Amino acid sequence: MTQAPKADSAALSTDTANADGTADSGAETGTAAPPRPTPIRGYFERPLFDAEAIRGLQRVGVIDVGSNSVRMVVFDGAARSPAYFYNEKLLCGLGRGLAETGLLNPEGRVRALNAINRFSILAEEMDLTSLTMVATAAVREATDGEAFKTEVEMATGIEMRIIDGEEEARLSAQGVLLGWPGARGLVCDIGGSSMELGEVADNTVGRRATSPLGPFRLQQIKGGKKGLKNHIRETLTELRDKVGGDHKALYLVGGSWRALARLDMERRGYPLTVLHEYEMTPKSIRKTIDWLQDQDLSKLRNRTGTSAERMSLVPLATVVLRQLLHVFRPKRVYVSSYGIREGILFEQMPDDLRACDPLIEASRHLEEASARTPGFGRKLFDFLMPLYRNAPPDRMRLIRAACLLHDVNWRAHPDYRSESCFDTATRANLGGMDHKSRVYLGLALMNRYKNPGSNSRLTPLLSLLDPEDIRHANMLGRAMRFGAMLSVKGPNAAAEMRYYPKKEVLELILDPDRQALFGEVAQQRFSALAKSLGVSTKLRVARTAKLEVAKAELANGEAAKAETSS
CATH class of the missing domain: 3.30.420.150 (Exopolyphosphatase. Domain 2)
Known part of the structure; x- marks a missing residue:
């Protein structure tokens, strides 16, 4: 049976903390959101979960023996925003009656042992790289807690760590x-x-x-x-x-x-x-x-x-x-x-992974797993950056996440793709976002495919946003809709976008060799973006020398990426 390495045992008594796993967030109107972290490193460097030390933690399992429930969670690697590969619990009530008898609940004890036996077999079948079992208040306080620990360890071969309250x-x-x-x-x-x-x-x-x-x-x-x-x-x-x-x-x-x-x-x-x-x-x-x-x-x-x-x-x-x-x-x-x-998962993460933004890391992971062209999100963000140079940090991280997620629902049926995008943002296990941010991100991704109109089943959720947030999310969606279709290699391979808010002008500078990419549909989407900004459009063809520099930079970036992956 796979067990947690001894190094983890020492780590369980250092300073940091967490516990549990389900759902997502929300905010009542008029209240301030908790402060968001400023990432220590660039958002688009090589994903940390590609590093060898982290690839070793492909399946991280935790069995939590609580006073009310016994649960096994298996995380899909040590990703900064946890992905739940497996999650099962049983409400055993081990601590029911403990205050009166001083003993674990007899029925709960049998049910808990059966559940842990099941979990141990599942863990073996999953070939976990790390498995930690902890027991909390009921087991540590019951007079038969140590006997139960011994019984579990004899039956499963897994160490049960009875942790104190602190x-x-x-x-x-x-x-x-x-x-x-x-x-x-x-x-x-x-x-x-x-x-x-x-x-x-x-x-x-x-x-x-x-x-x-x-x-x-x-x-x-x-x-x-x-x-x-x-x-x-x-x-x-x-x-x-x-x-x-x-x-x-x-x-x-x-x-x-x-x-x-x-x-x-x-x-x-x-x-x-x-x-x-x-x-x-x-x-x-x-x-x-x-x-x-x-x-x-x-x-x-x-x-x-x-x-x-x-x-x-x-x-x-x-x-x-x-x-x-x-x-x-x-x-x-x-x-x-x-x-x-989740606290035990956090315990096993390297410091550089702990320092990452969970939303951006989760979005990058989704892009890598589900998008047609992983890495396109960065190019899309770079292309749209002139629109958002003065965006505050909280808004900027949502824009980055949107660009990374813009294509992860491409396999959905076209009639429901926009709603699928909305569900990904509002209901998927993405950490580091309050409810208002979820709806903003969902609305932007929805508009990346089409304007949902006012009769969508998702319209009630828009009550969490103020009108200005809705306008910005719609605009971001239209910007991604245009940028995503301009060129398969990335929008900057075909054009450069410039935005002059004081002059109320949105300019597109086309590559002279790729003018044909700016076809009728692209023109319509560019006009729709300008309309959402409330500005006029300007179009011109770049001088060859200027665009050759941009193309050279793009080629160098592709070469560097190929060298890194090799």
Whole structure:
């Protein structure tokens, strides 16, 4: 059986953190998005996942033995934005009744062992290059936890690492950093038997703390609602002394928080049900908690696709969250689908990969795997660059991502290709984007093929953007639509584009040997782009000498690329 290398064992006690894996992001109108990272290296250098050290991590597996669920996730390599090759969980409830008996739940123990046995066989069949199994609160606190560890290791041959609360907090917070390199605030990971807090800033994990505030533990607190509320508040006050109380952003990790966020979406009628980077305000959360008191949870469970086991823990989770907001007073609250499992993946990444922008790396990976001509995205971006020289960094990274993704849906049926593009941006596992950015990127890619009109099924999602963002996304789509079809070798092989906003002129300088590429369809698309900019067009043929320089540069670039790949 493949096991994690010993080097990883040491790495599990250094400083960084994360945990989990599903959905995507969102933001409530009028709130500020979390800061975005400034990449340390160029966006279009050779992809880091081509490096030999990273190619060795082709399949990275994690088995997470939690108090409520047991899950195996297999990541498709150590890509900066995680790709989920395999993801399976079973809600075993190992920690149910632990506070009363001190023992793992007997039924949960049998179910967990069966699940882990299944996972170990699957891992062997997948020929994983790295497999790490960690156990958290229930196993570390139960008097029969060590016996369960021995039983699992005897049955599977895989080492089970029982990690302490602070290590769990570190890994969970590290998982948040995988998706949010610019995250700054407090990560809160709630499990069945415990709740961990970790401070994140400057791409590192700081102070950490653990507590018995998991729903299974809270079910045993005496004194009714008042006693429960006082117990939670006292515990959180002690935690605040350990991790600090001056955190403007709160990042929520764990199934109970995700279920609550999905209910917040239901109450608001929110149009994009992607949980990762979904943003809530404290005011909205309190409204949802109050709203839930008058709702039939079984009906909500069916409407939101929440399991009965998970929904049963939501009422206690709401009590914890209300007090969490009261004690720490964050201004913004985000949901992270990344947690301890992603934190373990982050642990195995080289520093240069950690420093990359997850959105750009994921987009490059998709282009390499799915586009007709990998590498064309860079040429398209270079061609369109005159339009965006003054774009702010957040907008520029979306433009880069759009150019990389502009052709990854070419295999879709032509009638649905534009909608397929929109779904790729809004629903695919792309990290480093809030919901507003997802919709902007989706709209731009949609317009790369056609204008969707006002009656698209996706129109409700446009409510997340303001009119100016919509205009910019439409313009970017038209720019890509023109540039992508001008020449198979890249638009700069046929022409150079110049933009004079003060003169309100969009100029195209054609290669004298390739004038025929600027045919009727190209002319129509160039005019449509100018119209979206609100400018007139100017066309001229370049002097041969000037264009020969451009063609020489293009040829040199192709030669360098061929030499690198060889």
